[in-house]
Amino acid sequence: MRTLEIESLDFEKGGGLIPVVVQDYRSLRVLTLAYVNREALKRTVETGYAHYFRRSKGKVMMKGETSGNVQRVLDILIDCDQDALIFIVEQKGVACHLGEETCFHNRLKGAESLKERGRTEILKKPPEEEHGHS
Template identity: 45%
Template sequence: MTDAALVHSAPERDALFAALRFDAAGLVPAIAQAAESGEVLMLAWMNRAAIEETLITGRVCYFSRSRNQLWRKGETSGQVQHLIELRLDCDGDAVLLLVRQEGVACHTGRRSCFYRAMRDGVFQEIAAPLIAPETLYGA
């Protein structure tokens, strides 16, 4: 499975952007799904610049609402997401990113951010960290 970098022309990106409907803040929710396992890894937000950078570089870039700036996933932690395919939903207001995740997606060191569940009638953790957060972000 090759990465999707650098294969999208500007006119095709324009066709995508014409179909995209950003919210009032200029953002759209983006789901990252592991292309090989189908596991849903995380949900984050993208603006137009983040989508453009992701399509051009093949590395997933989000927009951090808390830091109010582009967030190149894995820039600090090394846990990069390589774009395999970007999909858009019927209304154009949600994005699905099929990715190849290096290491773990969650800042807690877990593979997926969705590690808490209502299971067997109990709200519980269903996955343990694979990497210590201190390893990801320094002491």
Template identity: 55%
Template sequence: MSVDLAFEENELLPAVAQDADSGEVLMLAYVTREALERSRETGEAHYYSRSREELWHKGSTSGHVQRIEGIRVDCDGDAILYLVDQEGGACHTGYESCFHRTIDGEIVGEEVFDPDAVYE
């Protein structure tokens, strides 16, 4: 990698997935060095699942993969931005974006799939 990333200070870096066409923020997850390398190799988003403590290929269960169109790094090298073409919904709850509600609980996003049907 030609940009210095802060993996030495932080084992995990936050990674924001943003729709490459619309600019909508889809989700926030975390990457390890291995997840980032796998994303670059395959052209599809990989993250690190903190709950399962393992590498995670986005869409491996649901089919809702994120094809990477570009990867950007913030000025401090401690956050990643994936510009993606999202297949289906990004949120495991069935919404297009994980940011589908306001702080007051109002639903403002679009539900695009039934999460129970995906994970049966």
């Protein structure tokens, strides 16, 4: 794994913002998708707590600043194009402002059949190609 400087990140592509996948360090569940500008990322590294650029408010805020549901950041990963990040976090309380553990608590209509189709295909494979599935 390579180590990259903050200066190598591509903030320009997203108009000054980079999307951040926020993932729980223990369950590996994706908690939310947020955005950082340079300032939010610098504050995150400095404090060890997730800071995001809140598009609806137009400013940098510490996650949990008002709710107390802060995110202790344990790792920051960068993708191959340097235009997306992962924060590995320890979430205090819940991530979603609606009280759910993760913000991703809705399913797209039609997705149930994808699951069934996919499972059928995976099960059909010869044993040497078969993958574990839950």
